[in-house]
Amino acid sequence: MSLRAVLTGCGAMSAGWIDAAKQIPGLSIAGFVDLDPRRAQAAAASWGGNAQTGADAVAMIDALRPDILFDVAVPMARHTLVAQALSRGCHVLTEKPMAETMAQAADLLARAKAAGRIHAVIQNRRYIAPIRRIRRLLASGVLGRVTSLHCDFFLGPHFGGFREDMRHVLLLDMAIHTFDAARCLSGQDAEAVYCREWNPPGSWFAHESSAAAIFELTDGAVFTYRGSWVAQGLGTSWESAWRIVGERGSLVWDGHDDIRAEIVGPPRSHLFDTAQSVEIPPRDAEDRIDGHLGVMRDFVAAIEGGLQPETRGEDNIKSFAMVMAAIRSAESGMRVAVDV
Ligand SMILES: NC(=O)c1ccc[n+]([C@@H]2O[C@H](COP(=O)([O-])OP(=O)(O)OC[C@H]3O[C@@H](n4cnc5c(N)ncnc54)[C@H](O)[C@@H]3O)[C@@H](O)[C@H]2O)c1
Structure with a gap:
C-alpha cells in the first residue's frame, strides 16, 4: 500500500522520524511544516524528492490530503495539531507526551474513535x-x-x-x-x-x-x-x-x-x-524493537489492516x-x- 504523510515540527527529533520513514516501503512524506520555514526546508531537503514546505499544518493537510500526520512539534502545539488532523481524516502518529492534560488526551482518543482513525504515540523506549x-x-x-x-x-x-x-x-x-x-x-x-x-x-x-x-x-x-x-x-x-x-x-x-x-x-x-x-x-x-522505526512500522501495519499498535492512544493514556x-x-x- 502507498501512504502519504505530512510531518509537523521539524526540530531536533524530526531527523529520527525522517530516517525511520525512509526505511518503510510505500511510505512517503509529502509535506514538512514548521513555524520556522528554514527548519521545514532543511527537513524536506534531508528527505529528498520534491516535498512541499510550509508554516501552517492545516493548510498543508488541506492542500495535500495526506493519509497520515506525523506530529513531532512541541507539546504545547500537540492537541490542536492532532485534533485538526483527525478531523480531516488523517491517521496520526504523535510524539510523547500525547497531550498536555488528561482532558486533552481523552478528547483526542474520542476524536480518533469517532473518525475511525489510528492514533498512536511514539513511546519508542x-x-x-x-x-x-x-x-x-x-x-x-x-x-x-x-x-x-x-x-x-x-x-x-x-x-x-x-x-x-x-x-x-x-x-x-x-x-x-x-x-x-x-x-x-x-x-x-x-x-x-x-x-x-x-x-x-x-x-x-x-x-x-x-x-x-x-x-x-x-x-x-x-x-x-x-x-x-x-x-x-x-x-x-x-x-x-x-x-x-x-x-x-x-x-x-x-x-x-x-x-x-x-x-x-x-x-x-x-x-x-x-x-x-x-x-x-x-x-x-x-520482539518489537528498533525504537522510532519499530513504532512507525507497527503504526503503518495497523493502517494496512494489522493489529492495533502497542502504543495506541487508548493504551498510552495509562502511562x-x-x-x-x-x-x-x-x-x-x-x-x-x-x-x-
Ligand atoms: N521519543 C523521544 O525519544 C523523544 C526525544 C526527543 C524529543 N521528543 C519529543 O519530540 C517533540 C519535539 O521535540 P524536539 O526536541 O524536536 O523539539 P524542538 O524544539 O527541537 O522542535 C520542535 C519544533 O516544533 C515546531 N513547532 C512548534 N509549534 C508548531 C506548530 N504549531 N506547527 C508546526 N511546527 C511547530 C518548532 O518551531 C520546532 O522547530 C516533543 O514532544 C518532545 O518531547 C521525543
Whole structure:
C-alpha cells in the first residue's frame, strides 16, 4: 500500500522520524511544516524528492490530503495539531507526551474513535531489545510474582529550547518513558502515586527538574522512581538503572546491555539462602524493537489492516495518566489515584 504523510515540527527529533520513514516501503512524506520555514526546508531537503514546505499544518493537510500526520512539534502545539488532523481524516502518529492534560488526551482518543482513525504515540523506549528480553523473563514466572520495580534516572543534559521553561519537565518530557517501561515490563498498570518534585539549586531549568515517586500497581506491586535532569557526573542510562524484585528472585539492568538475574537456591545459613544466576532470554525475532522505526512500522501495519499498535492512544493514556497523577501529587502533597 502507498501512504502519504505530512510531518509537523521539524526540530531536533524530526531527523529520527525522517530516517525511520525512509526505511518503510510505500511510505512517503509529502509535506514538512514548521513555524520556522528554514527548519521545514532543511527537513524536506534531508528527505529528498520534491516535498512541499510550509508554516501552517492545516493548510498543508488541506492542500495535500495526506493519509497520515506525523506530529513531532512541541507539546504545547500537540492537541490542536492532532485534533485538526483527525478531523480531516488523517491517521496520526504523535510524539510523547500525547497531550498536555488528561482532558486533552481523552478528547483526542474520542476524536480518533469517532473518525475511525489510528492514533498512536511514539513511546519508542519500550521498543528496545533489553525491555523485550526482561519482559519475557518476568512473564516466564522464573522470578515468581513481581513485587517491586525500582529505577534511578540521573543525567545533566543542557537542551536549551522549550524544555528549560517547561513546568514539570522531567515528569512530562522524560519520566513518561520510564513509567511506560514499568507498565510494559510488569504487565501492571498504576492505581495510585505519591510524588515529590523539586528544582535543585544551580539548576538550569526554570521549573521542577527532579522528582521521586512511589506508585502502587494493580497487582499489588510497588514501583519507585528517582530522577533528575540536574545531576552532573555518574550519569545513568537514558533508560534508567533498574532493580526488579520477585517472590523468588531479583533482576538488575543497568539500562545498557548488562542484565542479570538471580533466583533463590538452597539455604546457606540461618540468615541467607543461596542465589543462583538465571539466563536472560536472548532476543526473539518477534520482539518489537528498533525504537522510532519499530513504532512507525507497527503504526503503518495497523493502517494496512494489522493489529492495533502497542502504543495506541487508548493504551498510552495509562502511562500519561501516571505522569499527570504524579504531578497532581507533587502539587498537592497528597497520595493521588491514577485515573484514566
Ligand atoms: N521519543 C523521544 O525519544 C523523544 C526525544 C526527543 C524529543 N521528543 C519529543 O519530540 C517533540 C519535539 O521535540 P524536539 O526536541 O524536536 O523539539 P524542538 O524544539 O527541537 O522542535 C520542535 C519544533 O516544533 C515546531 N513547532 C512548534 N509549534 C508548531 C506548530 N504549531 N506547527 C508546526 N511546527 C511547530 C518548532 O518551531 C520546532 O522547530 C516533543 O514532544 C518532545 O518531547 C521525543
